[in-house]
Amino acid sequence: MNDPRTIAASVVGAVDWQTEVSGFCRCPGESLHTHQNGKKDCRVNVDGAPTIHCFHSSCSMAVEAANRRLRRELGVSSWEIALPGGLVLRSGDILRTDGSVLQRHVTNGTNATDANERLVLETVRVNAERFRPELFELFHWPFAKIVEDSPLQVHQRDAEDQFRTWLRLWPAHCHVWIGDVFSSGKPEHKTNFRPIADWYQIGPAMGNYTCGSSFKPGSFQRSNANCNGTRFLVIESDTLAKEEVGAVFAYLNQRLHFNLHAIIDTAGKSLHGWFDAPRDKRIESRLKAVLTVFGCDPKLFTYSQPVRVPGAYRDGKLQRLVWLKS
Ligand SMILES: [Zn+2]
Structure with missing residues (x-):
């Protein structure tokens, strides 16, 4: 019986x-970096949907081509790996990080497309667990550096400037909600939903929150x-x-x-990254699994979840934009 690791090594x-199924390799597109x-830039995984993942992006075409080859060559052979504890991992199964095995054929009763997407999602999740330590190493972006790297500078103590600058993220015709968490649900709350131009006149005094959606x-x-x-x-x-x-944020x-449009300091413990929303449901579910x-x-x-709006004060501290795209 074939050993998938030998087949993977013939590709990369x-x-x-x-682990039994995952390791570091030289990136197939290294010359393009x-x-x-x-x-630790590049990893190959032979379980689930076999995947080569590199943290560089300039090599993506070469990595994709190698991925197709890896999947083709592993797809035509059936294989088994004996795991500790008497478990057996077969082609298409996934070795979870806790050592358990997710069998390929657990998706009985769903159609082939759903089953395939479930396999991809589970693979994405397990691979994310595998490369999580490298992520924090390779994409290290501490708070002081974020502020320093901002393409546009926003006055860090000027509430008005903070708020008006944030409004510019939105197209002018958008209706945006600003308020407190409970400023919603009754007809009188119509005043919390206004076009951008109106908010420009009013300011953020109506509350500490907004939404990432119009x-x-x-x-x-x-x-x-x-x-x-x-x-x-908003992440x-x-x-x-x-x-x-x-x-x-840097990895995404x-x-x-x-x-990435902006990073907001919530004046509490966290930062919010404002990104374009994913293009479709499938990408969204994969992103959700990874995040x-x-x-x-x-x-x-x-998408209707309230988030902190820049330019409002929280316990005397300003909620503010610390990184802004030019
Ligand atoms: Zn690469």
């Missing part, structure tokens, strides 16, 4: 195996059904420190090419 060269190479004109309830048009995905973490969450922006593994909060995929 020597592999420094870290525009940043310095490191030993709403239908005339809305008075902050609900997903009333969201329309422009949408940001935060309850568990990662300010010094750590920057790595997630630089490596996965999710457009959950990294320690970010999946509730922010509820």
Whole structure:
């Protein structure tokens, strides 16, 4: 019977195996790297949907081609690996980080597309667990550096400037909600839902919160059904420190090419990254799986969730933009 690790090595060269199924290798597109190479930049995984993952983005075409070859060559052979404890891992199964095995054929009863997407999602999740330590190492972006790196500078003590600068993230026609968490649901809350131009005149005094989504004109309830048009995905973490969450923002922006518009200091423990929302449901579910593994909060995929608005004070401290795209 074939050993998948031998097949993988025939595609990517020597592999420094870290587990039975996952190890570091030389990136198939290393010559295209525009940043310095490191030993942990590229990983190959033979379980689930076999995947080569490199932290550089300039090599993506070469990595994709190698991925197709890896999947083709592993796809035609059936293999088994004996695991500690008498477990057996077969082609298409996934070795979870806790040592348990997710069998390929657990998806009985769903159609082939759903089954395939489940396999991809589970693979994405497990691979994210495997490369989580490298993420924080390679994309290290501490708070002071975020502020220093900002392409545009915003006055850090000027509440008015903070608020008006943030308004510019939105197209002029958008209706945006600003208020406190409970300023929603009754007709009188229509005043909390206004076009950008109106907010420009009023200021953030109506509350400490906003949403990453714009709403239908005339809305008075902050609900997903009333969201329309422009949408940001706001990413935060309850568990990662300010010094750590920057790595997630940098990875999404630089490596996965999710457009980062702004980073907001909530005047509490966390930072919020404002990104373009994912293009479709499939990408969104994969991103959600990855972010959950990294320690970010999946509730922010509820687009009507309140988030801190820049220019308002929280216990005497200013909620503010610390990084802003030019
Ligand atoms: Zn690479």
